[in-house]
Amino acid sequence: xxxxxxxxxxxxxxxxxxxxxxxxxxxxxxxxxxxxxxxxxxxxxxxxxxxxxxxxxxxxxxxxxx
Numbered sequence: 001x002x003x004x005x006x007x008x009x010x011x012x013x014x015x016x017x018x019x020x021x022x023x024x025x026x027x028x029x030x031x032x033x034x035x036x037x038x039x040x041x042x043x044x045x046x047x048x049x050x051x052x053x054x055x056x057x058x059x060x061x062x063x064x065x066x
Contacts, residue, residue, distance in 0.1 A: 056063050 052063075
């Protein structure tokens, strides 16, 4: 037996698909925000390391412990 689909079934399926896409888009957006935050944090840490390295090379008296 073949299944018979009505116009209402198609509309319902399209609405479900739209809801699924909206949900997956919001999850992807959250993941993108997390990745951007992690990238910024790593960049700031790298910048701090570079500043520390430059200071230790050119002004070692600032960093030495007494």
